[in-house]
Amino acid sequence: MPLKVAIIGGGGRVGSNAAFALQCGGIVRQIALVDVNQDLAEGEALDLLHGAHFCGDQDITAATTAEVADADVVCITAGSRRKPDESRLDLINRNVSIFKGILEDLQAANLKRDAIIFVVSNPVDVLTRLAIEHLGWDPSKVMGLGTMLDTTRFCSLIAQAKQLPPTQVRALMLGEHGDTMTPIWSSATVAGIPLATILSPNEQSQLAKRAAGSGAEVIRRKGGAGYAVGVAIAQVIHAIALDKQTILPVSSKVTGQYGMRDVCLSLPTVVGREGVIKAMEVDLWPKEVAGIQGSAKALADTWNKLS
Numbered sequence: 001m002p003l004k005v006a007i008i009g010g011g012g013r014v015g016s017n018a019a020f021a022l023q024c025g026g027i028v029r030q031i032a033l034v035d036v037n038q039d040l041a042e043g044e045a046l047d048l049l050h051g052a053h054f055c056g057d058q059d060i061t062a063a064t065t066a067e068v069a070d071a072d073v074v075c076i077t078a079g080s081r082r083k084p085d086e087s088r089l090d091l092i093n094r095n096v097s098i099f100k101g102i103l104e105d106l107q108a109a110n111l112k113r114d115a116i117i118f119v120v121s122n123p124v125d126v127l128t129r130l131a132i133e134h135l136g137w138d139p140s141k142v143m144g145l146g147t148m149l150d151t152t153r154f155c156s157l158i159a160q161a162k163q164l165p166p167t168q169v170r171a172l173m174l175g176e177h178g179d180t181m182t183p184i185w186s187s188a189t190v191a192g193i194p195l196a197t198i199l200s201p202n203e204q205s206q207l208a209k210r211a212a213g214s215g216a217e218v219i220r221r222k223g224g225a226g227y228a229v230g231v232a233i234a235q236v237i238h239a240i241a242l243d244k245q246t247i248l249p250v251s252s253k254v255t256g257q258y259g260m261r262d263v264c265l266s267l268p269t270v271v272g273r274e275g276v277i278k279a280m281e282v283d284l285w286p287k288e289v290a291g292i293q294g295s296a297k298a299l300a301d302t303w304n305k306l307s
Contacts, residue, residue: 002028002029002030003027003030003072003073003237003240003241004029004030004032004068004070004071004072005022005028005031005032005071005072005073005074005075005237006034006063006068006071006073006074006075007019007031007032007033007034007075007077008034008035008065008074008075008076008077008078008102009034009035009076009077009078009079009121010032010033010034010035010044010045010062010077011033011035011037011040011041011043011044012035012040012077012078013223013224013225013226014077014120014224014225014226014230014233015033015035015044015075015077015078016033016044016048017226017227017230018075018077018120018229018230018233018234019031019033019044019048019060019230020048021230021231021233021234022233022234022237023048023052023055023056023058023060024055024234025234025238026055026058027237027238027241027242028058028237028238028241029059030058030059030060030061031048031058031059031061032060032061032062032063032067032068032071033045033060033061033062033063034062034063034064034065034068035062035078038062041062041063042062044062045060045061045062065106065108065109066109068109068111069106069109069111069112070112071111071112071115072115072116072240073115073116073118073237073240073241074106074111074115074116074117074118075118075120075233075237076099076102076117076118076119076120076121076131077233078098078099078102078121079091079094079095079098079099079121079122080095080098081219081223081224083219084216084219084220085216091122091123092123092126092302092305092306095121095122095123095127096126096127096130096306098121099121099127099130099131100130100134103130103131103134103135106135107135113137113138114141115141116141116142116143116240117131117135117137117142118143118144118145118233118236118237118240119131119142119143119145119251120144120145120229120233122177122178123302124144124145124146124177124251125144125146125176125177125178125251125263125264125265125266125295125299126264126299126303126306127144128142128143128144128146128251128252128253128264129253129262129263129264129303130306132253138275139253139276140252140274140276140277141274141275141276142252142253142275142276143236143250143251143252143269143271143276144177144250144251144252144264144266145177145229145232145233145236145250145251146177146249146250146251146252146265146266147172147173147175147176147177147181147251147266148232148233148235148236148248148249148250148266149177149215149225149228149229149232150173150177150181150212150214150249151172151173151249152228152231152232153173153211153214153228154172154173154183154207154208154211155169155170155171156169157207157210157211158171158188158195158207159190161199161203161207162190162199164190165190165191168190168191169188169195170187170188170189170190171183171184171185171188171189171195172184172187172268173211173212173249173266174249174265174266174267174268174288174292174295175265175292175294175295175296176265176266176295176298176299177251177266178298179212179298180291180294180295180298181212181295182288182291182292182294182295183204183208183211184284184288185204185288186283186284186285186288187282187284235248236248236250236271239271239272240271240272240273240275241273242273243272243273244271244272245270245272245277246270246271246272247268247269247270247271247280248268248269248271249266249267249268250266250276251264251265252264252267252269252276252279254267254279254296255279257279257280257281258281258289258292258293258296259293260292260293260296262300263296263299263300263303264299265292265295265299267279267281267292268280268282
């Protein structure tokens with residue numbers, strides 16, 4: 001069935017880059033850009049439309065929230081941009097009220113109950129939980145981008161450091177999309193070869209550190225991420241559209257994995273047309289489990305500070 005995707009914040013850098021990645025993918029049928037700045041959304045939609053001859057036969061428009069009540073996937077990218085010297089969790093005081101307003105607008109528009117809500121706005125793990133609880137939405141129909149971007153940064157930096165093909169590097173970042181994210185070296189490979197046999201402990205530490213700090217580096221150099229986050233968003237939406245049941249590190253509500261409950265964070269998660277199919281508990285090194293549990297504690301502490 002053709003998929004309609006609404007991008008809330010579609011006039012911004014992240015939203016418009018996601019729309020372009022979806023257009024280039026040629027899989028979803030409709031892309032609707034919603035933004036508080038209607039002219040900006042119209043301009044982005046028009047620019048994308050101008051490239052349709054080379055990309056695909058999609059319906060790309062600017063829209064209001066009321067006009068996307070029938071969307072199959074609502075991707076929320078709107079919010080205040082992170083400053084170079086602040087953590088993603090520091091964004092919470094500025095972004096929660098914006099996000100609640102978006103959720104209430106969707107509710108007022110009678111968003112269909114089987115729509116998948118895909119959160120990209122930061123702090124993504126906290127806002128993913130907020131979407132579930134504020135709307136009373138089925139948790140399987142709500143996911144966040146989580147550590148998808150961190151994972152592609154991690155793999156790409158490993159590949160660059162060792163002159164490896166990026167598409168053959170398999171390494172995960174799990175837990176919080178933020179300060180407590182955890183690199184998973186226990187299962188990291190390139191073309192089936194354990195990366196621990198190629199990278200020294202010091203190299204592993206430096207690469208994980210750089211991947212974790214890449215968001216701040218991009219903000220400092222160009223003002224904010226765009227291309228990589230756009231393709232990461234498209235990867236998730238394509239998994240939904242094609243019911244691929246791909247295992248991706250998206251953020252979803254945990255239900256007892258590694259002894260964690262209630263919070264939303266990233267674990268290896270099966271994603272398909274119905275949304276979150278299953279968040280998996282896989283064998284990890286003890287220090288990796290401890291890292292993910294540390295993320296859960298940090299996110300629970302932040303949640304408890306919400307007004």
